[in-house]
Every structure is written in C-alpha cells, then in structure tokens.
Amino acid sequence: MAKIELKHLYKDYEDGKHAVTDFNLTIDHEEFIVLVGPSGCGKSTTLRMIAGLEDITSGEIVIDDCVENHLHPKDRNIAMVFQNYALYPHMSVYDNLAFGLKMKKISKGEIDAKVKEAAKILDIYPLLERKPKELSGGQRQRVALGRAIVREAKVFLMDEPLSNLDAKLRFQTRAEISKLHKRLKATTIYVTHDQTEAMTMATRIVVMKDGLIQQVGTPREIYLKPANVFVGKFIGSPAMNFIEAEYVNGELIIGLIRYQLPKSIVNQLQQRDYQEQKIILGIRPENISIVTEVEEQSNNLSFVTEVEIAELMGAETLVYFNVNEQQMILKVNDMGFYNSGEKIALSINLEDMHFFDKVTEMRLPLHVENNVHKILERESIKL
Numbered sequence: 077m078a079k080i081e082l083k084h085l086y087k088d089y090e091d092g093k094h095a096v097t098d099f100n101l102t103i104d105h106e107e108f109i110v111l112v113g114p115s116g117c118g119k120s121t122t123l124r125m126i127a128g129l130e131d132i133t134s135g136e137i138v139i140d141d142c143v144e145n146h147l148h149p150k151d152r153n154i155a156m157v158f159q160n161y162a163l164y165p166h167m168s169v170y171d172n173l174a175f176g177l178k179m180k181k182i183s184k185g186e187i188d189a190k191v192k193e194a195a196k197i198l199d200i201y202p203l204l205e206r207k208p209k210e211l212s213g214g215q216r217q218r219v220a221l222g223r224a225i226v227r228e229a230k231v232f233l234m235d236e237p238l239s240n241l242d243a244k245l246r247f248q249t250r251a252e253i254s255k256l257h258k259r260l261k262a263t264t265i266y267v268t269h270d271q272t273e274a275m276t277m278a279t280r281i282v283v284m285k286d287g288l289i290q291q292v293g294t295p296r297e298i299y300l301k302p303a304n305v306f307v308g309k310f311i312g313s314p315a316m317n318f319i320e321a322e323y324v325n326g327e328l329i330i331g332l333i334r335y336q337l338p339k340s341i342v343n344q345l346q347q348r349d350y351q352e353q354k355i356i357l358g359i360r361p362e363n364i365s366i367v368t369e370v371e372e373q374s375n376n377l378s379f380v381t382e383v384e385i386a387e388l389m390g391a392e393t394l395v396y397f398n399v400n401e402q403q404m405i406l407k408v409n410d411m412g413f414y415n416s417g418e419k420i421a422l423s424i425n426l427e428d429m430h431f432f433d434k435v436t437e438m439r440l441p442l443h444v445e446n447n448v449h450k451i452l453e454r455e456s457i458k459l
Contacts, residue, residue: 078230087125101292106263110280120236127156167207175223192204198222214241221252232264253277254276275299302316319357377426382397383414
C-alpha cells in the first residue's frame with residue numbers, strides 16, 4: 077500500500093510543447109485511479125513521470141512522504157504493466173516472471189514460491205514452460221500482470237494494458253484486473269483512452285485534455301455532474317447531447333421552442349448576470365423519453381420532432397433526430413421499430429438537464445426546485 081502525492085507536475089519539451097501542466101493529485105492507499113482522455117492529452121506522460129521513465133520539468137512526486145523525483149525507476153518500488161507487454165521472447169513464462177526477482181538476488185526458493193503463487197492467481201500455471209510466442213494476447217497480458225505481482229510493489233502503474241486485445245478479451249481481462257486489485261490491495265494508477273474501462277474499474281477518474289486535469293471524481297460524480305462540456309462529451313456512450321439555447325427574460329429559446337424556466341433557476345441565472353446570453357444544454361440520451369403526446373407536465377420540456385435514423389443495438393435502440401438543425405440521440409431500452417421521417421413526441425425533465433456557459437463551457441451549478449413551468453410555444457421541428 078502507498079499514498080501518492082503529485083504536486084504541481086509540469087512536463088515541457090524543448091520545442092515548447094506543454095505535455096503536462098500543473099498536475100495536482102493525492103492518491104490514497106489502495107485506490108484505483110484511472111487517467112483517461114484522448115490521445116496526446118498527457119496521461120501516459122504523467123504515468124511515465126511517476127515511474128521515473130520520463131524526467132519532470134518541475135514539481136514533486138511524493139510516495140509515502142518520500143520525494144522520489146530523482147530516484148532511478150528500479151528504486152521506486154513500482155511495478156509497471158506496458159501496452160505491448162514487454163516480455164522477453166527468448167525466455168519461458170517462468171523466467172519472465174522470475175527475471176526481476178533474480179536481479180534483486182532473491183533466493184531460488186523464494187523466487188519459485190512467488191512465481192508459482194502469481195501463476196496460480198492469474199490462471200497461467202500450466203503455461204510456465206511456454207515462450208511468449210506460444211501464448212495468446214490475453215495470456216501474454218496475464219504474464220505481464222504476473223511480473224508486476226511477484227515484485228510485491230507498493231504501486232502498480234498500467235499504461236493502456238488492454239488496448240491490444242479484442243473486445244471479448246478486454247471485457248474478461250478488465251474484470252480480472254479489478255478482482256486482482258481487490259485481492260492485492262495495491263495502489264494502482266491506470267491509463268486508458270477508453271471511458272468504459274474508466275467507468276467500470278476506477279475508484280476515482282481523472283479526466284485530462286491538453287495536459288490539464290478537467291475533472292477528478294468517482295465514476296458516478298463524473299457521469300452525473302460533468303465539470304464542463306468536454307467531460308460531458310467524453311464520458312458516456314453514446315455521448316451527452318449538446319444543444320445551444322438562448323436565455324432571454326426567464327425563458328430558454330431553442331429555435332421555435334420557448335421554454336419558461338422556474339423562478340428558482342431564473343433567480344440563480346440573474347445572480348450570475350445572465351441576461352440575453354447563450355447557454356449550452358447537455359442531455360444524456362437515456363434521459364430523453366418518448367411520450368404518446370406533448371404534455372403539460374411539471375419540470376418537463378416537451379416537443380415534437382422526426383426520426384432521422386434508428387439503430388437497433390440489441391436490448392436497446394438509438395434514435396437520431398434533429399432539434400434546431402442540431403443532431404441529438406436518444407436511447408430507448410427496447411427493440412422498438414422507428415421509421416425514418418416518423419414523428420415522435422419527446423419529453424425531458426428539467427432535473428436531467430445540464431447547463432453550461434457558452435463562452436467558458438464550464439458547468440453552471442444550478443439547483444432545480446420542483447416548480448411548475450410550461451412550454452409557451454410548440455412547433456414540430458423540421459429535418
């Protein structure tokens with residue numbers, strides 16, 4: 077177990093590129109932290125700085141109250157699992173697992189016990205005499221994990237370890253890594269661009285973009301209250317819908333739809349000096365309901381639109397439609413059939429809407445009260 081403090085980490089390159097900027101994070105004992113973001117956001121660079129494989133420009137890496145900026149990677153008591161497995165092709169599985177222990181001059185008996193225990197944990201005991209070329213991708217990844225386990229390191233670092241596996245193996249190995257973390261209780265930092273891995277594995281997620289932390293929180297916090305438009309787009313499948321609206325005199329105007337907001341929301345917007353300004357509305361696809369007709373309901377925005385296309389995804393269906401020439405998606409938990417051009421009535425509860433500033437794209441933390449409000453004008457939205 078280890079506590080990690082990353083204080084004001086910067087990584088700049090000679091060409092002026094800022095790979096990581098002012099990265100601050102405290103990781104508690106036994107946490108499973110996932111760094112997630114698009115390619116080039118700085119997540120792998122951050123991981124490599126923690127491992128000692130990348131020099132830091134400034135800042136501090138503190139593990140259990142010890143500043144480790146200048147320690148050699150082998151002296152940091154860190155085990156790293158790489159994307160490409162990094163196995164020695166000429167060695168057997170047994171020797172790959174034992175190699176790091178041999179370098180530490182550990183006795184043969186202790187090495188044998190540690191290797192066999194790790195092999196049993198990962199269900200690769202029958203593979204100990206094989207060479208890496210004789211293994212599947214999933215088996216190679218287990219060997220790479222086993223090499224980390226035998227070291228009994230305080231910190232596990234994993235750099236996109238599942239990216240080379242097919243979808244089925246990713247699903248299986250993801251579950252195995254989660255079980256392994258619960259069993260070993262090792263502090264783990266895991267890097268991925270896959271938001272599904274982040275949501276299913278992490279105790280906390282760190283969303284990154286352009287070298288900057290966008291938000292830190294539990295999967296539930298990140299999903300329910302994205303800090304900005306980028307996080308809302310990146311976390312969730314399908315991504316959150318975004319639509320521009322204009323706020324004028326207590327109303328949201330979306331094309332031909334005029335929506336009177338409750339007094340509690342109006343007061344909060346006025347306190348922020350919002351008058352005749354544009355707002356970005358964020359709506360999750362699963363928070364849009366198909367209704368039999370446009371309704372006068374408390375806290376509901378209702379309107380009519382037309383189906384553009386529908387995609388059957390098995391137990392659920394994705395329906396694409398346009399509002400004010402902006403494409404949106406709704407998710408329906410059924411196998412219903414929806415024809416292109418078919419008119420449908422939709423309803424969205426105010427409590428399921430996310431409000432973002434148009435200029436900064438930051439979340440507006442508005443408290444929704446259960447007040448009655450209404451649609452002032454409705455018209456079908458034309459494709």
